[in-house]
Amino acid sequence: MGQALNPTDAEGYIQLGKIYRELGEHEKAMDAFQGAIALDGEHAHAYNNLGLVHIDLGLYVLAIDMFQTALEFDPGNPAFYSNLGYAYDKTNQFTEALAAFRSAIEEDPTFVDAYNNLADAYLYREMYQEAIQQYEAALEIEAGDADVYFNLGLAYEETGEFLRAIQSYEKGISLDDSDAEAYYRLAQAYEKNGDTLMMRRYLEAFLARAQDIPYLQEQVRTAELLLDR
Numbered sequence: 001m002g003q004a005l006n007p008t009d010a011e012g013y014i015q016l017g018k019i020y021r022e023l024g025e026h027e028k029a030m031d032a033f034q035g036a037i038a039l040d041g042e043h044a045h046a047y048n049n050l051g052l053v054h055i056d057l058g059l060y061v062l063a064i065d066m067f068q069t070a071l072e073f074d075p076g077n078p079a080f081y082s083n084l085g086y087a088y089d090k091t092n093q094f095t096e097a098l099a100a101f102r103s104a105i106e107e108d109p110t111f112v113d114a115y116n117n118l119a120d121a122y123l124y125r126e127m128y129q130e131a132i133q134q135y136e137a138a139l140e141i142e143a144g145d146a147d148v149y150f151n152l153g154l155a156y157e158e159t160g161e162f163l164r165a166i167q168s169y170e171k172g173i174s175l176d177d178s179d180a181e182a183y184y185r186l187a188q189a190y191e192k193n194g195d196t197l198m199m200r201r202y203l204e205a206f207l208a209r210a211q212d213i214p215y216l217q218e219q220v221r222t223a224e225l226l227l228d229r
Contacts, residue, residue, distance in 0.1 A: 007032070007035065009039060010035075010036040010037075010039045010040040010043050010046065011036075013032045013033065013035040013036035013039065013046070014032070014033065014036045014043075014045060014046055014049060016032040016035075017029045017030075017031075017032030017033040017035075017036070017046075017049055017050075017053075018049065020032055021049070021052070021053055021056070026053050026056055026057055029049075029053050030050060030053050033046050033047075033049050033050040033053065034050070037050075042073045043073070044070040044071075044072075044073040044074035044077065044080070045070070045074075047066045047067070047069045047070040047073070048066065048067060048070040048077075048079070048080050048083065050066045051063040051064075051065075051066030051067045051070065051083060051087070052083065054066060054087075055083070055086070055087060055090075060087045060090040060091045061087075061091060063083075063087040064084065064087045064088060064091070067080055067083050067084035067087060068084065071084065076107050077107070078103075078104040078105070078107040078108040078111040078114060079104070079111070079113070081100045081101070081103040081104035081107065081114070082100070082101060082104040082111065082113050082114040082117055084100040085097045085098070085099075085100030085101040085104065085114070085117055085118070085121075086117050088100055089117070089120075089121045089124075094121065094125070097121055098118070098121070101114050101117055101118040101121070102118075105118075110141050112138050112141045112142045115134050115135070115137045115138035115141070116134070116135070116138045116145070116148055118134045119131045119132075119133075119134035119135040119138065119148075119151065119152075119155075120151065122134060123151055123154065123155055126158070128155040128156075128158045128159045129155075129159065131151070131152075131155045132152065132155045132156065132159070135148055135151060135152040135155065136152070139152070144175060145175070146172040146173070146175035146176035146179065146182075147172070147176075148172075149168045149169070149171045149172030149175065150168070150169060150172040150179065150182050150185070152168045153165045153166075153167075153168030153169040153172065153185065153186075153189065154185065156168055157185070157188070157189050157192070162189050162190075162192045162193040163193060165189040166186065166189045166190060166193060169182055169185055169186040169189060170186065173186065180206060180209035180210040180213055180216060181206075181210070181216060181219070183202050183203075183205045183206035183209065183210075184202075184203070184206040184210070184216070184219045184223065186202045187199045187200075187201075187202035187203045187206060187223070187226075190202060191226075199226070200226075200227060203223045203226055203227055204227070206219070206220075206223055207220060207223055207224070207227075210223075
């Protein structure tokens with residue numbers, strides 16, 4: 001910790017920058033990563049971390065530049081490719097995003113973040129079968145991420161595979177029961193699958209969790225109407 005707080009080399013500045021980023025001190029984080037670059041202008045991880053700060057701030061074009069520079073100095077790093085793909089996706093450069101994600105997977109076929117980011121890109125564009133394929137590939141590598149199961153459930157629901165959607169949502173809730181919206185989505189899947197009893201059960205669970213969440217108030221009103229039928 002002393003080295004991180006009082007850096008004397010590039011690695012110390014990077015550790016300090018990571019601490020500041022975790023604290024949400026983005027300007028100080030950028031200063032620290034720039035300090036690392038000043039000491040070692042070819043330090044790939046310094047550029048990558050600087051790119052991550054730009055992503056935090058929504059500065060995706062600047063992030064792309066940082067990740068590309070990181071790859072110049074470490075061209076085989078799958079994380080850098082995955083981060084680059086994410087930044088491209090956020091700037092609606094879909095072709096470039098796909099190429100970056102695929103490069104990440106080529107470099108490391110077990111790099112799960114690349115599969116998940118690729119799947120998210122497909123899901124956002126309503127390419128549900130492609131999203132399903134990538135989420136399932138990710139889950140074969142690492143099966144403990146609730147958000148992946150929730151997103152996979154949504155993709156299954158959109159393709160009319162309601163039973164698989166239910167299974168995915170329930171698995172996600174078993175891993176993280178704090179996501180109120182997941183209960184609403186699960187209730188919807190049960191309704192579409194013709195099981196109104198289970199629909200009502202999960203609507204009640206949703207309402208117990210979502211009453212005070214502002215962005216879910218439209219779903220709260222819908223759930224109340226469905227329970228009053």
